[in-house]
Amino acid sequence: MALAVDRHLAILAGISLSFVAVKALKRFIKKRQNNAPLSPGPVSLPLLGSVLSIDAYEPWLTYTEWGAAYGDLLFVRSLDEEMVVVNSQHIAEALLDKRSRIYSDRPYLATLVPYGLSINFSFIAYGDEWRLCRRLFHQTFRPESAAKFRPMQIKRAREIIVNLVDDPENYYNHFATFSLSVVMSAVYDYDISARDDPMVQTVIKALVPGLTLITPERALLLKTFPFLLKVPDWCWGSSIKRSARGSTERINQMADMPFRYVQQHMADGSLLARSSMVAENLRRMERQDEAFKPVFENGLKKAATTAIIASYETVTVGGSFMGLE
Ligand SMILES: *[C@@H]1O[C@H](CO)[C@@H](O)[C@H](O)[C@H]1NC(C)=O
Numbered sequence: 296m297a298l299a300v301d302r303h304l305a306i307l308a309g310i311s312l313s314f315v316a317v318k319a320l321k322r323f324i325k326k327r328q329n330n331a332p333l334s335p336g337p338v339s340l341p342l343l344g345s346v347l348s349i350d351a352y353e354p355w356l357t358y359t360e361w362g363a364a365y366g367d368l369l370f371v372r373s374l375d376e377e378m379v380v381v382n383s384q385h386i387a388e389a390l391l392d393k394r395s396r397i398y399s400d401r402p403y404l405a406t407l408v409p410y411g412l413s414i415n416f417s418f419i420a421y422g423d424e425w426r427l428c429r430r431l432f433h434q435t436f437r438p439e440s441a442a443k444f445r446p447m448q449i450k451r452a453r454e455i456i457v458n459l460v461d462d463p464e465n466y467y468n469h470f471a472t473f474s475l476s477v478v479m480s481a482v483y484d485y486d487i488s489a490r491d492d493p494m495v496q497t498v499i500k501a502l503v504p505g506l507t508l509i510t511p512e513r514a515l516l517l518k519t520f521p522f523l524l525k526v527p528d529w530c531w532g533s534s535i536k537r538s539a540r541g542s543t544e545r546i547n548q549m550a551d552m553p554f555r556y557v558q559q560h561m562a563d564g565s566l567l568a569r570s571s572m573v574a575e576n577l578r579r580m581e582r583q584d585e586a587f588k589p590v591f592e593n594g595l596k597k598a599a600t601t602a603i604i605a606s607y608e609t610v611t612v613g614g615s616f617m618g619l620e
Contacts, residue, residue: 432601
């Protein structure tokens with residue numbers, strides 16, 4: 296695997312070596328004090344850990360290989376991230392399902408908040424906010440609700456065939472339109488137009504570059520040098536800050552545009568007869584404590600946007616490999 300580290304990052308990474316080395320040493324000392332043995336795992340290089348040995352596109356192949364050598368529960372360090380790889384369904388169920396109260400969490404990614412991606416609630420740490428988002432999400436997307444979406448899916452399936460025949464060049468947009476239309480209608484009661492819909496364009500603009508920006512190298516850099524987000528625009532090294540700001544703007548637009556659409560339609564009464572995840576919950580919010588309203592609204596916006604992200608990624612992952620950045 297080749298790590299595509301650009302020149303700025305390489306220089307900054309050089310400066311960061313000493314910081315990380317000090318950290319690694321502290322960690323080592325702490326571990327000795329805890330005396331808790333780690334599971335076996337591959338030998339790790341200083342600073343890099345095992346990042347160079349992990350297949351970046353199909354990491355599970357590497358983990359399976361290591362599983363044969365080190366067992367079903369193995370310890371890996373990748374850059375400064377410490378990971379435990381679970382290679383058996385039995386252990387996964389015992390830890391992640393039966394003891395989910397202890398093990399339900401997400402790793403901290405220093406790029407998440409600066410790049411606006413904390414809107415994706417499946418990235419956020421286990422806690423009250425996560426539970427609220429998860430509950431709102433589940434109300435709309437539980438398995439029993441699937442049948443409700445079928446008429447819309449059939450209608451859109453016909454449309455995508457016509458679009459593919461008419462305009463095969465733009466197949467990427469047609470797939471994005473298809474995968475988003477069902478969820479957009481359930482979440483916002485928004486009817487995507489068959490071609491060039493402005494909301495679909497906002498989603499593509501926000502998500503196609505989004506995931507390629509939050510690389511592990513960048514996360515490590517921001518974790519080590521948080522001041523990189525504060526350097527003035529004219530200063531050397533401000534490219535990370537500027538790309539983070541651009542990403543946050545695009546992602547906020549993707550989250551706000553359809554949300555405002557629902558609020559406006561509710562205000563002028565045109566959505567009264569129809570329902571959607573956002574409209575129903577905004578109505579429910581009316582009856583809540585003033586103090587809880589902003590928390591609830593924020594959770595609702597995250598749950599709604601995460602549904603959009605999920606539907607988009609399920610069908611259209613790979614956009615960044617198709618020259619769309
Ligand atoms: C959202 O979070 C999930 C789970 O952590 C991840 O697989 C997905 O790629 C994320 N998508 C975006 C756009 O952040």
